[in-house]
Amino acid sequence: MKMLLSILCLALGTFSSAQNNFDFKKFTETMCSPEFHGRGYVNSGDSIAAEYIADQMTLLGIDSIQSGYFQPFLLNVNTFPDSCSIQINNKLLKPGLEYIVGPASNGTCKDANCKQAITFDAKHIKVLNMQQLIEEDRTAIERINYEKGTIYIIDNNVVQDSNAIYVHYLAENISKYYDVIELVNTKFTWSLRSASNDGLYIQMKKTTFDALYSEQMNIKINIHNVQIPNYIARNVIGQVKAKKKTKGTIMLTAHYDHLGRMGSETYFPGANDNASGVAMLLDLGQKLKAKPLRNYDVICVAFAAEEIGLLGSKYLSEHPLFPLNTIKFQLNLDIMGSGEAGITAVNGSEFKREFKKLSRINKRLNSVPSIKARGRAANSDHHFFTEKGVKGFFVYTRGFNQNYHDIHDTYENLSFNSFKNLSELFTAFLRRL
Numbered sequence: 537m538k539m540l541l542s543i544l545c546l547a548l549g550t551f552s553s554a555q556n557n558f559d560f561k562k563f564t565e566t567m568c569s570p571e572f573h574g575r576g577y578v579n580s581g582d583s584i585a586a587e588y589i590a591d592q593m594t595l596l597g598i599d600s601i602q603s604g605y606f607q608p609f610l611l612n613v614n615t616f617p618d619s620c621s622i623q624i625n626n627k628l629l630k631p632g633l634e635y636i637v638g639p640a641s642n643g644t645c646k647d648a649n650c651k652q653a654i655t656f657d658a659k660h661i662k663v664l665n666m667q668q669l670i671e672e673d674r675t676a677i678e679r680i681n682y683e684k685g686t687i688y689i690i691d692n693n694v695v696q697d698s699n700a701i702y703v704h705y706l707a708e709n710i711s712k713y714y715d716v717i718e719l720v721n722t723k724f725t726w727s728l729r730s731a732s733n734d735g736l737y738i739q740m741k742k743t744t745f746d747a748l749y750s751e752q753m754n755i756k757i758n759i760h761n762v763q764i765p766n767y768i769a770r771n772v773i774g775q776v777k778a779k780k781k782t783k784g785t786i787m788l789t790a791h792y793d794h795l796g797r798m799g800s801e802t803y804f805p806g807a808n809d810n811a812s813g814v815a816m817l818l819d820l821g822q823k824l825k826a827k828p829l830r831n832y833d834v835i836c837v838a839f840a841a842e843e844i845g846l847l848g849s850k851y852l853s854e855h856p857l858f859p860l861n862t863i864k865f866q867l868n869l870d871i872m873g874s875g876e877a878g879i880t881a882v883n884g885s886e887f888k889r890e891f892k893k894l895s896r897i898n899k900r901l902n903s904v905p906s907i908k909a910r911g912r913a914a915n916s917d918h919h920f921f922t923e924k925g926v927k928g929f930f931v932y933t934r935g936f937n938q939n940y941h942d943i944h945d946t947y948e949n950l951s952f953n954s955f956k957n958l959s960e961l962f963t964a965f966l967r968r969l
């Protein structure tokens with residue numbers, strides 16, 4: 537209750553009383569706060585965000601499309617709600633910085649509520665010589681007599697390029713049955729999976745492992761995973777009616793979910809991806825409410841469950857609340873927090889007439905330094921609609937911010953360099969479609 541009250545206060549705080557303008561920065565900050573748990577499935581962070589967005593829609597005058605704002609559907613997800621620790625020789629490693637737990641990793645205890653640690657002593661830590669294995673004979677890896685109770689260290693830094701992808705694939709595959717630590721030097725990129733494998737799968741910084749490595753080392757792991765079947769996720773859907781007789785619909789979309797928590801201490805705020813996009817969605821919604829489109833209703837959709845495989849947008853595309861053939865255009869917004877280098881429109885080379893229009897308006901308004909066109913890509917919530925014949929773009933910003941699916945994608949790291957300009961550009965574009 538206390539938390540609900542504080543969320544309500546934050547919600548009201550996103551409006552400055554003087555102008556009644558939507559405060560996109562405050563909104564984004566709230567979406568990224570620890571109380572929202574990274575908008576994933578641990579502690580129902582996604583659901584807290586869904587309620588918050590629906591409240592914002594109400595305050596902005598964006599009406600619900602049916603009896604309420606929510607479209608529920610079910611999903612399965614593997615989660616790490618509480619214990620998530622790794623010690624090497626009694627040194628506690630930093631989650632998110634020195635290691636991440638693979639999204640399909642098992643926990644250290646097979647019973648549902650058991651939270652026991654496993655300690656691997658030196659006899660049960662086996663470092664595989666990947667370079668030798670790969671260079672001499674790839675099939676030798678398959679012939680290793682893997683055992684339960686041993687953890688396999690797979691160093692992904694001894695190989696290059698395509699071999700590195702192969703080794704990563706291999707590490708994941710071995711973890712389907714056995715316990716694995718993959719050593720990496722690249723940045724961590726976390727994700728989500730619907731189910732867990734039988735083995736542990738940890739990605740660890742090679743520098744961390746090497747610094748602590750010795751012949752007598754031990755590794756103590758305490759990870760608790762919970763597989764949640766039939767979790768109820770919800771798309772949040774609002775609308776702004778056309779001023780005159782409706783000829784069809786413009787659909788604005790942005791996913792509000794992110795990766796959530798990896799244990800009780802670590803969460804992924806998802807500021808750029810995609811609190812920023814939902815902020816743009818609501819900002820546009822507010823502008824179009826103040827001055828509605830002449831002949832087109834605007835549907836504003838904050839999608840759930842994008843990060844686990846575009847599930848929210850897939851569900852709406854299969855269970856539309858309005859005929860898909862009445863949608864004139866979809867504008868999907870994902871990663872709206874930078875823009876120093878401009879924007880990219882996925883489907884831009886597919887729908888050339890609309891892309892030319894967007895580029896022409898950008899030239900006139902001088903909103904962003906460049907707009908690049910890409911072809912089709914199944915990389916955000918436009919995908920299932922494009923496949924069903926709905927015209928649309930997925931637009932993302934390009935800039936200095938390279939924090940993606942990691943713990944550094946924070947509100948503080950957003951520049952919002954092009955946010956206001958883009959809001960004007962998109963509004964002008966939608967009015968001319």
Ligand SMILES: [Zn+2]
Nearest residue numbers: 809810870871
């Ligand atoms: Zn995203």
